[in-house]
Amino acid sequence: MSDWTEKYRPTTLSEVRGNNKARDQLKEWAETWDEHRDAVIVHGSPGVGKTSAAHALANDMGWPVMELNASDNRQADVIERIAGEASKSGTLTGGGAGRRLVVLDEADNFHGNADYGGSREVTRVVKNANQPIVLVANEFYDMSQSLRNACETIEFRDVSKRSIVPVLRDICRREGVEFEEEALEKIAESTSGDLRSAVNDLQAVAEEAERLTVEDVVTSERDTTEGIFDFLDTLIKEEDAQGALQASYDVDETPDEMLNWIEDNVPKDYEGAELADAYEFLSNADRWLGRVRATQDYSFWRYASDNMTAGVAASRREPKGGWTRYGPPSYWRKLGSSKGKRNTRDAIAERIAEREGTSVATARREILPFLSAMTHHCKNRDLTVRMTAVYELDEKDVSFVTGSGKDTNKVQSIVEDAEEMRTEATVEHSGSAFFGRGESEDGDEPDDTDETQTKPEPDDSSGQVTLGDSSDESDAETETGSASDSPDAATSAEQDEDQSGLNDFL
Numbered sequence: 001m002s003d004w005t006e007k008y009r010p011t012t013l014s015e016v017r018g019n020n021k022a023r024d025q026l027k028e029w030a031e032t033w034d035e036h037r038d039a040v041i042v043h044g045s046p047g048v049g050k051t052s053a054a055h056a057l058a059n060d061m062g063w064p065v066m067e068l069n070a071s072d073n074r075q076a077d078v079i080e081r082i083a084g085e086a087s088k089s090g091t092l093t094g095g096g097a098g099r100r101l102v103v104l105d106e107a108d109n110f111h112g113n114a115d116y117g118g119s120r121e122v123t124r125v126v127k128n129a130n131q132p133i134v135l136v137a138n139e140f141y142d143m144s145q146s147l148r149n150a151c152e153t154i155e156f157r158d159v160s161k162r163s164i165v166p167v168l169r170d171i172c173r174r175e176g177v178e179f180e181e182e183a184l185e186k187i188a189e190s191t192s193g194d195l196r197s198a199v200n201d202l203q204a205v206a207e208e209a210e211r212l213t214v215e216d217v218v219t220s221e222r223d224t225t226e227g228i229f230d231f232l233d234t235l236i237k238e239e240d241a242q243g244a245l246q247a248s249y250d251v252d253e254t255p256d257e258m259l260n261w262i263e264d265n266v267p268k269d270y271e272g273a274e275l276a277d278a279y280e281f282l283s284n285a286d287r288w289l290g291r292v293r294a295t296q297d298y299s300f301w302r303y304a305s306d307n308m309t310a311g312v313a314a315s316r317r318e319p320k321g322g323w324t325r326y327g328p329p330s331y332w333r334k335l336g337s338s339k340g341k342r343n344t345r346d347a348i349a350e351r352i353a354e355r356e357g358t359s360v361a362t363a364r365r366e367i368l369p370f371l372s373a374m375t376h377h378c379k380n381r382d383l384t385v386r387m388t389a390v391y392e393l394d395e396k397d398v399s400f401v402t403g404s405g406k407d408t409n410k411v412q413s414i415v416e417d418a419e420e421m422r423t424e425a426t427v428e429h430s431g432s433a434f435f436g437r438g439e440s441e442d443g444d445e446p447d448d449t450d451e452t453q454t455k456p457e458p459d460d461s462s463g464q465v466t467l468g469d470s471s472d473e474s475d476a477e478t479e480t481g482s483a484s485d486s487p488d489a490a491t492s493a494e495q496d497e498d499q500s501g502l503n504d505f506l
Helices: 020-031 050-061 076-088 118-128 145-149 161-175 181-190 195-206 214-219 228-238 241-248 255-268 272-295 298-314 330-337 339-356 360-374 381-391 395-402 409-429 471-480 487-496
Strands: 039-044 065-069 101-105 133-137 151-156
Touching: 020 039, 020 050, 020 151, 039 050, 050 065, 050 101, 050 133, 118 133, 118 145, 145 151, 161 181, 161 195, 181 195, 181 214, 195 214, 228 241, 228 255, 228 298, 241 298, 255 272, 255 298, 272 298, 339 360, 339 381, 339 395, 360 381, 360 395, 381 395, 381 409, 395 409
Parallel strands: 039 133, 039 151, 065 101, 101 133
Antiparallel strands: none
């Protein structure tokens, strides 16, 4: 039997159920795309019809679809090759006005991947796209702030019971399944607004029963997700290694989040040698998670899960009982209180990384502390001005790097001097670009009657025209030695040597 979720997937936006407002917003976005040319983020809980709505929209607009799933490959070169090229070029074989729709599914999985280029590349693609792009995400705030700011946003809410039941009823009639109305209502209630899960549950029950009844639905009710507090009780006090690992399968937490929960709560029941053993297993799990972050190979998650669940349960040496007040990880509270500072730090690190040609992690871990130590409280003012000019920092950035406090007069004057320094450098490195051929840098017109003023002669060594060259100067050079031997020429050559990055202000 074919998958009913695919068989009855909406083919037009009018068939999308339960999110009429979001559906209309998505249609308006597509119809006015030529006016705003922004990408759109469609976000909401799993199973509410986000991806189906994107494909139905393409069908309505007559746009071919190119889809990239973030779980498949997250590297910057793949994103550039697939999504980047698709967003730039239209299609000659179909689509209104040569349009095609680029769908980036699971777009929230690009977060935390800046050093591999994924998150940055997606942001760059949506900013420069010449084709409409829909980013589909479950967790809106797991996406980078720069990516969220570059897109319009449309939220898909959980589908209500009164919207799910008609869909299930229509499928039953098409499949020739007899049913009780109460049975469909029970399925709709048990899936908590997840329309896709409701269709899957309907198909699973219908395959086993000739007539769908409430009793069939109750006995075939889907497993519910175990709460994190119940799981902690099971892990720390009750189950053995195998039971703890199996219990973790029903917890709706990523291995990173689960590690934080266990790490903070296991000391409330374990002590002494068993606590030491438990932390040894947690440290092993953290190493495996680090390998996942470094390689993007998510098959290593299983080893992390084995250590943090089976390992911690195996560390228990005596029975545990009673009630324990478990709480959320303190790490989350620290992240919440430091979110503003981290955003500022990461923004500065990205600017440094782009300038220095290094990763964001290296800029954040090695270069930024180095700059902070050199410019502490703006004590070395000249160095601070040069740093501000090179990395184009504003008052907030300078205050953060130097630790000088919020937007003081000293910081404002440093930013002003840095802006002036950048302006002067622009003019200095422009050569004669800001002056006409018949005008000198002092604004004086050349004197045609001056016999010593000659036309510019080509420089044999560089092939470029040098203003003010004359035969007299050539003779003088012959008599006094080459220009490169003179102190002035050495100084000029030294100034012309352009060093990027830290050397610009060291």
